[in-house]
Amino acid sequence: MKLGNAALPALAGILVGCQSLPDDAPRVPVDLLITGGTVYDGTGSPATADDLVISDGLVAYLGPDARTKYLPAREIDATGLVVAPGFIDPHTHAAGDLSSDGADRRANLPFAFQGITTVVVGNDGGGSPDVAAQAELAKAQGIGTNVAYLAGFGPIREEVLGKEDRAPDADEMSVMKARLRGAMCEGAWGFSAGLYYVPQAYSQTDEVVALARVASGLGGFYDTHMRDESTYNVTVTGALAETLEIGRRADIPVHIAHIKALGPAVWGHSAKMIEAIEDARASGQRVTADQYPWEASGTRISAALVPRSALEGGLDALRERFKEPASRAAIRAAMVDGIARRGGASKLLITGRLGEAEIDTGQTLQEYAEAAKVEPVDAAIAILMQGDARVASFNMSTADIAAFAVRDWVVTGSDGSSGHPRKYGSFPKAYRDLVLGEPGMDLARFIERSSGQTAKLIGLQDRGRLAPGMAADVVIFDPATFAPQATYQAPRELSVGVRHLFVNGEQVIAEGAYTGSLPGRPLLKRTACAQGNGDS
Incomplete structure (x- = not known):
């Protein structure tokens, strides 16, 4: 297997790959040698028994007989273990953790213990x-995993229009374009x-296309929580049609967040969605999606149940509307429909309280309502009058x-957020569901969909694969014990089975325990930002 012959900066003048050194050549000093493992390179290729050499934060060598070429400072015997590129999570809500004052939160251990070495933040249109500024803070404070940033429609629109339900005028659109362009130029x-969330829900397709063209002109992709995943407004298939239209008109790769058909009314619509996406891909459109392996989605009561028109102006404005009898009655009726759309109050598990809401977690909305001796919809309104709940x-x-x-x-993702086990256990759960269970997915394919394929769709050229010159983001896990421990009742339990984890060549997990290191980096896109570029 030919792996290349480019000289690495750390090994100047020494050829890498599988070319042999002269018999009398001295062995090259390196940081680490990993031997004995079953190695998957992240491309979907079958496993090998190759040795892996890491030095100066990079993969220095992948091939046989490393000891004849290299003199490692230390070794790891990975016999019986899987060696793979560190996993990449394309959809997280880890920005708050990574900017925290607490080093324990910045370590990002819920993700690291799943084998994740890079997280994407700013999803669902929420990215600053x-x-x-985010990148500088991450470098100054130290973070446990790498992080890549998305620029969010929500903050950009709210800076210009607040939470108003209206379209921007030409000048306002120019400001929004400039703000997005600035974010792209910053990396x-x-x-x-x-588009499901206020105030983004108030946008029309043309507005989104205009902004997506800016990102397209600067080499970015369009990441979307679609306008509907159920029957809230345009239906999940209508929202998918809009998503594909945005991609075509803006000439931008489309990535669909946490793809799903949400609620009994659209169960089975996956077939229509798959057909539409594969038709688009066959025509040359670039379309991908991520998926978490859980039957429960995660959101807030306000987002799940309240009509978007009632949320104009935010939760304070909603509370004022609740005080007016006619308005309250109309919103209440829509919320009754929202509960039914979600399969009933017994299907809504309260996982976290927000604001001043006085409510215990771990009970369903139905249980909470029964304890309060009120209808579920009125229990939900009482919560919203105080705060909100996850x-x-x-x-x-x-x-x-x-x-x-x-x-x-489709690639692996977590949508990891507080109160839901997906933050702590999505990747090992996907492994157990897909590889050890039905459909018996090949492990090489699972690792590709969790590393190399995700790196490619984001644009990370030096991550997601094991090859000389690539960043040394490496997970070593036990295929027999790699498993989630988090549940809906105990959502904050770290996953097990990751024996070793390296981020930029520095060990974050050693023999299943956190080392205390914070070697993660902000990964910024290098964008040529000539005057006017991308603002079409």
């Missing part, structure tokens, strides 16, 4: 456009939208989950 990898919404079909999982354009 101040990318440079964002793409433009993120969450909920896990059990509203997906296992058949739909399975149908999406096996598509070659």
Whole structure:
């Protein structure tokens, strides 16, 4: 197997790959040698028994007989273990953890113990456009995993229009374009939208296309929580049609966040969605998606149940509307429909309280309402009058989950957020569901969809594969014990089975324990930002 012969900076003048040194040549000093493992390189290729050499934060060599060429400072015997590129999570809500004052939070251990070495933040349209400031803070404080940034539609729109339900005028659109362009020039990898959420929900397709063209002109991709994943407005298939239209008109790669068919009314619609996406891909459109392996989605009561028109102006404005009898009655009726759309109050598990809401977690909305001796909708209104609450919404079909999982354009993601086990256990759960369970996915394919394929769709050229010159982001896990421990009742349990984890060549997990190191880096897109470039 030919692996290349380019000289690495750390090994100047010494050829790498599989070329042999002269018999009398001295062995090259390196940092680490990993031997004995079953090695997957992240491309989907079959496993090898190669040795892996790491030095100066890079993969220095991948091939046989490393000891004849290299003199390692230390070795790891990975016999019985899988050696793979560190996993890349394309959809997280880890920005708050990574900017925390606490080093324990910045270590990002919920992700690291899943084998994840790089997280993407700013998804669902929530990413701050101040990318440079986020990156500088990460470098100054230290973080446990790498992080890549998306520029969010929500903050950009809210800076200009607040939470108003209206379209921007020409001058306002110019400001929004400039703000997005600035974020891309500071290193964002793409433009993120969450058209389901206020105030982004107030946008029309043309507005999103205009902004997506800016990101397209600067080499970015369009990451989207679609306008509907159920029957809230345009339906999940209508939202998919809009998503594909945005991609075509803006000439931008489209990545669909946490692809799903949410609620009994759209169960089985995965077939229509898959057909539409594969038709688009066959026509040359660049379309991918990520998926988490859980039957419950995660959101807030306000987002799950309240009509978007009632959220104009934010939660304070909603509370004022609740005080007016006619308005309250109309919103209440819509919320009754929202509860039914979610499969009933017994399918909404309260996982976290927000604001001043006085509510215990770990109970369903139905249980909370029964204890309070009120109807579920009135219990939900009482919560919203005080604050809000996070909920896990059990509203997906296992058949739909399975149908999406096996598509070659779907990658592993977590949508990791507080109160839901997906933050702590999505990648090992996907491994156990897909590789050890049905459909018996090949491990090489699982690792590709969790590393190399994700790096490619984001644009990370030096991550996601094991090859000389690549960043030494490496996971070594036990295929027999790699498993989630988090549950809906105990969502903050670290996963098990990762024996060693390296981020930029520095060990974060050693023999299953955190080392205390913070070697992660902000990964910034290098964008040529000539005057006017990308603002079409």
